[in-house]
Amino acid sequence: MTLFAVNGEGDAAYSAGSFYCEMVGRHGRPADHTQPIRTRLNGFPTSELVTRAGSAERELYNLGITFTLYSGATTTDRVLPFDLIPRVLSPQEWQTIETGVAQRVRALNLFLHDIYHDQHILNDGTVPRELVVGNPTFRPEMVGVDLPHMAYVNICGTDIVRDDRGDFVVLEDNCRTPSGVSYVIENRHMMLRAFPELTEDIRLRPVSNYGVVLKEAMLNMAPAGASDPQVVLLSPGSFNSAYFEHVFLAREMGVPLVEGRDLFVDEDDHVYMRTTAGAKQVDVIYRRLNDDFLDPEAFRPDSMLGVPGLMRSYRKGKVSLANGVGTGAADDKAVYAYVPRIIKYYLDQEPILPNVQTNICREADAMRFTMDHLEELVVKPVAEAGGYGITVGPVASREEIDACRDSLKADPANYISQPLVQLSVCPTLIGHQIEPRHVDLRPFAVTSDETWVLPGGLTRVALPKGSYVVNSSQGGGSKDTWVLA
């Protein structure tokens, strides 16, 4: 018996059950494009996969490709578990994702420009004003500020899943400081080292030019008149959980990896960095620091990570920040429900990638519906990231459902609910077996005067059996994502 069926022939050891599988598809909708890869995988004994997976993990640890996990006062460096079996997208599937992501980013940038300027979309009630202006993610400091190319969201990570029919739907947009792109590129490197035979003769869209494109976009964002602009990457520091990614991106772009203490704003409102030869002007800051921490004069006064006066310089157009300040108003989970209407409003197009049907619990009908169907719905707090605070009704215990009901009653406006999407699965090495595990996909879009989407994206996989939570902080791993050329 082989691992996978090929040409629909033979008994297969692997079965995805009722889910859509990224490797084999589903009944009536086979994933024909993966046939050559399935054939090759069938040629490897599982023990060989186990050996190679072990050496890949050791290599990631030695290379220090790790993220930091915080649990109380203790911190641990962890390797993001890497699964050797790739997630493969056909050229057609990729085209849908690529155009769909670019469409969303374009619409969200127009939306942000509008809400920080004339507010047409709020004035005519297409999006409720209090939902946007009353939200802490809306930054009044940004009203009337003009950004180069009207580009607020320069780096966007769109979380996409595939349902049991095999159709892509968007779970959320990440417009603030989305992370994970370093793993896309490192996973490919690891794949090519650990499993060269699998990729042989198969033409894949490359991912290694991300740094070049990102640097180009950052240069495009420089304030008018800056000749030979200085770009820097602003990190919260080496104890941040995503520090490896900051290092990676600074290296790939060839720019200094700075912390707030390395920068200062002078009386001329320009930003400078402290070098061995004195102060040097900075024109573009790719910041991996949340709005709150950017500038203690403008936002949290207790922030030790930011740069006093940065907002003053930014508002005068003397420095560019990527992403722009106040982009959280576009990826808020409550605004998410309106994105299809936002696309229609600014672009007069139907969304290429649909949303998951979403109930906004601040609205009475939606709240009632949610309370009546807690066992079937996924309830998410709108203000949390990283998969925290989510209750997945169909798998939740009695106590979890009760706790969720109490939280909802206490603060309905803090929640949305959605039907549980039966996420697609991908064959994954679990111990000494190949088993189906649920996956999502986060493609990365880079935008300045135009939008470019890195072919593929981060495929995260929920390693515990039956789990739908792919976050690295909660038992998620990742896979190399192949886009066939």
Next chain:
Amino acid sequence: MHSILARFADCAFWMARYMERAENLARILDVNETFAQDRLRTEDWLPVVEINSDTSRLYAKYPTPTVADILAFYMVDNENPTSIISAVRMARENARMLRHLISTEMWTHLNIFYNELRDLSPADVRLSRLAAFCGTVKENSQTHVGIADGTTYRDEVWFFMQLGRFVERADQTTRLLDIKYSHLAPHTAEAGTPTDASQWNAVLRSAAGYHAFRRMHARGMRPDDVAGFLLFDDHFPRSVRHCVDRISELLAGLAVLHRRPRDERNAALVTLREAFGDGDIERVLNSGLHEFLDWAQLELNRLTGELGHSFFGAEDSTQQGQVS
């Protein structure tokens, strides 16, 4: 040539210093084992504690330290800032800050080396394993230097790494000599005896200088020749003189990079160049070797402080970056 952030200059300086320190700590432990009259006796390990100024720290942790305690204290004690594992950890932390400016090879090597030290079991920390342990540390420090030489772009990162390496090496060579002095002091009657000669021999070997010394001094093992060689020889890479010359060249090179006049304001460097440029071992021995070594260590500290003011932004009220 782009100038790097002041903080990174600081990190590069200290990364190299800490790796050099780890290597020299290993050399000191190694040579002390050779000197010990009875290597199982605590007293015979106290000179190491003294030259590292660790007496109060050691006794706070171990009121009656055994040899095993002292070895653990210097090999693998994370709480002791002068232990080998602390030096390597600090080197790695500084490298972590610098990761986007150094080669992947350099980072990976440091990461693996630190993880190996961290994973040592108590069984690995024993007198019988000391020589092997010191060998591993020396080898890894030298690998680090080799990777640096073969992969580092010759911009300021390189200059500050080299500065850190030579400042630390000069300092540690004075300490290595001091170890011999400490062992000698209570036993002055031994001067000129076969034991004495073999100890000077060991000092030279621990500094990897025996063969070079032999080429310069065809016969004998006179203490003043050995001390003179380690302090004043201008071709031996671990001599203080050689290190001071390199520091001087590096600062001149930085001045060229920064297109500013050669920096003669570093008063400590001027003093050190005078003292080592035409050093006379007879005069040093007459006025006291130990005092001279102490003085040199203080001047090297002053030099580091002046580098901080010139390059690392140390005049700022905010403490700059390096992990030290």
